[in-house]
Structures are given as structure tokens and as C-alpha cells.
Amino acid sequence: MKLWAGRFQKETNTLVNDFNSSIGFDARLYKQDIAGSIAHAAMLGKQGIIEEHEAEKIIEGLKAILADIEDDKVEFSLDNEDIHMNIEALLTQRIGDAGKRLHTGRSRNDQVAVDTRLYVKEEIPVIIKQVLDLEQVLIKKAKANLDTVMPGYTHLQRAQPTTFAHYMMAYANMFKRDVTRLEDCLERLDECPLGAGALAASTYPLDRFATAQALGFQKPTDNSMDSVSDRDYAIELLSCLSILMMHLSRFSEEIVLWCSWEFKYVDLDDAYSTGSSIMPQKKNPDVAELVRGKTGRVYGSLVTLLTVMKSLPLAYNKDMQEDKEALFDAIDTVELCLPVFGAMLDTLTVRPKNMAKAASGGFINATDCADYLTKKGLPFREAYMIVGRLVNMCIKTGDTLDTLALKDFRAISSLFDEDVYEALALKTCVNERKVYGGPSKESVEKQIALIEEFVNSRA
Numbered sequence: 001m002k003l004w005a006g007r008f009q010k011e012t013n014t015l016v017n018d019f020n021s022s023i024g025f026d027a028r029l030y031k032q033d034i035a036g037s038i039a040h041a042a043m044l045g046k047q048g049i050i051e052e053h054e055a056e057k058i059i060e061g062l063k064a065i066l067a068d069i070e071d072d073k074v075e076f077s078l079d080n081e082d083i084h085m086n087i088e089a090l091l092t093q094r095i096g097d098a099g100k101r102l103h104t105g106r107s108r109n110d111q112v113a114v115d116t117r118l119y120v121k122e123e124i125p126v127i128i129k130q131v132l133d134l135e136q137v138l139i140k141k142a143k144a145n146l147d148t149v150m151p152g153y154t155h156l157q158r159a160q161p162t163t164f165a166h167y168m169m170a171y172a173n174m175f176k177r178d179v180t181r182l183e184d185c186l187e188r189l190d191e192c193p194l195g196a197g198a199l200a201a202s203t204y205p206l207d208r209f210a211t212a213q214a215l216g217f218q219k220p221t222d223n224s225m226d227s228v229s230d231r232d233y234a235i236e237l238l239s240c241l242s243i244l245m246m247h248l249s250r251f252s253e254e255i256v257l258w259c260s261w262e263f264k265y266v267d268l269d270d271a272y273s274t275g276s277s278i279m280p281q282k283k284n285p286d287v288a289e290l291v292r293g294k295t296g297r298v299y300g301s302l303v304t305l306l307t308v309m310k311s312l313p314l315a316y317n318k319d320m321q322e323d324k325e326a327l328f329d330a331i332d333t334v335e336l337c338l339p340v341f342g343a344m345l346d347t348l349t350v351r352p353k354n355m356a357k358a359a360s361g362g363f364i365n366a367t368d369c370a371d372y373l374t375k376k377g378l379p380f381r382e383a384y385m386i387v388g389r390l391v392n393m394c395i396k397t398g399d400t401l402d403t404l405a406l407k408d409f410r411a412i413s414s415l416f417d418e419d420v421y422e423a424l425a426l427k428t429c430v431n432e433r434k435v436y437g438g439p440s441k442e443s444v445e446k447q448i449a450l451i452e453e454f455v456n457s458r459a
């Protein structure tokens, strides 16, 4: 019999019963649901809303249910719709009438809101820790490759020289922002909706500050209607996770490119790549591809929830039950991707020779050549034009700026001298870029120190 059978003259249709039920996916909130109920029961007892001994009985009963769930001794039922009603029904089955008092001054609307917030509060630190572990891998790779010159690209055309270390620190900065975004999200969601009831709080003297504190929230939420209507925290987390996955996906794309024979900048460890069922020569970057692919699921979850919420009148609507699968799937996906991506990166081998070769072939020092003339007094725009002509000439003759004879340089500008070769050497081009944030060894060392400081401050 349903909890609400009093109002109804018919049994729920079985299709509706299955359709309406969320226990299949919200069972994972059992711990949070029980924690919320314990805090609520203790407060009811303390406020004299129920008898203290009843509150104690409820709390003991809930603790026993928790232990049994963890020992896999509990089977949830579809008839009890969701985790909230399943646990309440179990409690009443076990402790009798006292169990029927637990829901005093409470609704599933504030209950589900508090459960989900508690869940998210536990998972965000897990994800942050995983991102920080990835930062450690980036630091390690950067330190080992401060002198590994490679081409930097714009439009995927060779543009200016950089180093693999500088590249790693670019990603390290993105992931640093991901961490601070997650921290902001955590800070903002740290308010307890319990006590908001269905929407209009309660006529009982509920102490919302006490339950907020017992559950480890900074404070109760300020408006009961907003408390049960709000899914901003989930949307915000999904946005943070989408941005994080976007970063992982870009990085994955680079790894896929870099381990192709066209680039061969890196080799994946055999343990982190896969073969083909037909082509014996293949070694595929499946991990990077899957991370890139799974990014779509996380974006999908964000769009799901934005769309679910976009025209819901206040306060609770059943549509909101759709939040959980989207949220859980995104959290699971991110938690699955981060460690395997980090391990793949950690074990890949860098091929400095191939990077240097690519960096030497594509006029990557053309800007430096123009800068050389500018330092000798020519306005940059004129220098730029001259080097453009030089490049054009080299393309025709099959030369590069490093191999061009001095007389050919001088035929175009008499400002060129023997020192041009030193100025155009790749090492010079990188290490002269000492500007804050740039690719020179000392600049990158500073960047590494900043990321290390950031990671240590969160340890």
C-alpha cells in the first residue's frame, strides 16, 4: 500500500509505478539520506517536536539500516518509489510507530535537495584531488623537458618555438582554474535546504541552524521556496565538469596527433594503448580518444539539466528527478577519466629529436628573424616584410632561414650579419623569450614553481 493511499481509490498503475520510480538510480544516496534523517530526528527531539526517546529510537533504527545496506542485506523496492520512501518504510517496519514520526516537518522536496547537496559535497573534493594528481604528472613532465624544443602552433601551422615544458604548463594552468572553479562551486552550494519542507517551511519550531551544523553545512539556505526549487549547484558543477572535460579533450586530441606517425612527438606506453583486430602494425591511442569521446556525455548532462530547469515554475516539479542520472553520470565519467588520463600521460615517452626536427623545418624562427632586424633599428612592419620575402625565397630554393647563406640574407637587407645564425638558433629563440609566462627555461621554471605552490597549498 502506498503512503498516500488515504487520498486514492485505486492502486497505482504498474506502468506508472515503474515510470515514476527513481530508486533504480537514487539508491546511491542512501548514506546522505540517512545522515539527513538522523540530523532531522535529533533536531525534532531537541526541539520537543517529538519525544527525545522516540528520536533516539529513530536514530538507532537508521544506523542499523545503514549498516545493513552496507552489508548488502537490504533490498529496495520499486513500490516505495525512491530512496527516501524506501528508508522511511524500512524504518517503520523495523521500529514501529516511532518511525512514523520521522517525516514530521519535512518533505521529500527538502530531503532530496539536502541528499544531493551532501553527495556533491563529497564528490567535489574527490575530483579536486584527482586534478591535483594530474598536476603532479604535468610538473614532472615539465621538469624533465625544460629544454625540449618543439613547434608551437596557431591554426595547427607551425608558428613559434616553444618547449614541451611550456606546453605542459599551459595545461597545468587550465587545470588550476578547474580546481578553483570547483572550489567556488563547493563554497556556494554549502548551504542546507533541510527544513524548507515542501516549499513553505513549517509551523513546527524547526531549528534549521542546528540541522545545517549537524550535517556540516555553513548555514541553512535563506528562502524555503528557493531551497526546494534550486538546482543551480548541480548545473554549476556540471558546467565546471564540462570545462574540465573540454580541457582533457583538447589535451587528448593533441596526444592523438602527437603519437601519429605524421608527428611522432610522443610514444604511448604499451600498457596505455591498444592494438587492432586486423591491422598487425597498429598501436592506437584509445584512452585519449575515449576521454575525448566521453566529453560529450558530460556536456550532454549539462544540457539535460539546463533544459529540465528552463521552464519549471516554482517550487518542486517531478521533472527535477531527472537531475540525478545526469549529475551522477557526469561525476562518474570525470572520476573515471582523470586517473587513467594522468597515468597515460605519466607513462608516455617524449621524442625530443622529432620535436626539434619539426621545429627546424617550418620557418618557426621567422618572427625572431624580424625581431633581429628590429633590434638593429628597423621598424617592425618593415622587418616583417623583409622576412616574408626571405621566406618566400627559401621556399623556392628549398632552404630554411638557418641554412640560408649570409650573402642571400644581405641581398635582401644589409642589416644582416654573421650573428644572425646565433639569433635564429632554436635554443636562442626559445630562451630569449624570457617574458613573464613565456617559454624560456627560467620563465617556465617560475611557472612550475607557481603550480607546485598551488598544489602544495591544497595538500
Ligand code: ARG
Pocket (backbone or CB within 6 Å): 022, 026, 082, 108, 109, 112, 316, 318, 320, 321, 322, 324
Ligand atoms: N525522487 C524525487 C526526486 O528525485 C524525490 C522528491 C519527490 N518529491 C515529490 N514531491 N514527489 O526528485
